Amino acid sequence: MDKLKKVLSGQDDGNPGNSDGPGILERANQASTLAWGTRMKGFLICFILGCVCSILGTCLLWIPVAGLVVFAVLYTVGNICALASTMFLMGPCRQLKTMCAKERAIATVIMLVCLVLTMCAAFWWKNNGLALLFCVLQFLAFTWYGLSYIPFARDAVIKLFSMCV
Numbered sequence: 406m407d408k409l410k411k412v413l414s415g416q417d418d419g420n421p422g423n424s425d426g427p428g429i430l431e432r433a434n435q436a437s438t439l440a441w442g443t444r445m446k447g448f449l450i451c452f453i454l455g456c457v458c459s460i461l462g463t464c465l466l467w468i469p470v471a472g473l474v475v476f477a478v479l480y481t482v483g484n485i486c487a488l489a490s491t492m493f494l495m496g497p498c499r500q501l502k503t504m505c506a507k508e509r510a511i512a513t514v515i516m517l518v519c520l521v522l523t524m525c526a527a528f529w530w531k532n533n534g535l536a537l538l539f540c541v542l543q544f545l546a547f548t549w550y551g552l553s554y555i556p557f558a559r560d561a562v563i564k565l566f567s568m569c570v
Contacts, residue, residue, distance in 0.1 A: 438496065439493070444493045444494055445493075445494075447490070447493035448490045448491070448493040448494050449490075450490075451486050451487070451489050451490030451493065452486070452487055452490040454483075454486045455482075455483040455484065455485070455486030455487035455488075455489075455490060456483065456487070457483070458479045458480070458482045458483030458486060459479065459480050459483030459484065459487075460483075461479055462475065462476040462477070462478070462479025462480040462482075462483060463476065463480070465479065473527075473533040473536055473537060474527045474528070474533070474536065476536075476537075476540070477523050477524070477526070477527040477536040477537070477539075477540055478524070478527060480523075480540050480543070481520050481523050481524060481540070481543065484516075484520065484543055484547055485520065487547075488516075488547075504550075508553050509550055509553045512546050512549045512550040512553065513550060515542065515546040516543060516546035516547050516550055519539045519540075519542040519543040519546055520543060522535075522539045523536055523539040523540055523543060526538075526539055
């Protein structure tokens with residue numbers, strides 16, 4: 406359990422011989438560290454809030470006239486909260502590094518672009534069809550992003566879909 410805490414808090418970088426000293430990001434992360442219990446509480450609160458927003462948005466989708474806009478906003482806020490919840494476990498600096506890693510960069514960019522485009526479609530362009538399309542793309546990109554943390558999960562999904570086609 407201690408090893409897991411070290412890895413998630415960014416204290417264990419896997420290089421025991423690293424004598425360069427901590428960089429600016431690592432020092433900032435260490436200066437703002439939270440206790441493990443506080444991290445878990447923050448993670449759970451953000452993750453549950455994200456799930457509640459997404460589910461509430463889905464339930465309010467069927468409201469006449471403004472339902473799709475409310476859905477798009479709540480679903481987007483839910484995804485942002487769910488994404489932010491993992492920052493409590495890893496720390497913001499390490500989370501940003503892992504989001505920009507080679508295996509997650511495309512999914513991260515698509516997810517963030519779709520988050521912005523969903524809000525633009527809902528408020529600026531007032532195009533419900535585009536808002537719904539961007540919500541679906543958000544879901545797919547967020548799922549692909551999440552699968553990147555599970556070893557061989559993406560390969561299994563690709564193989565499953567290739568067998569279906």
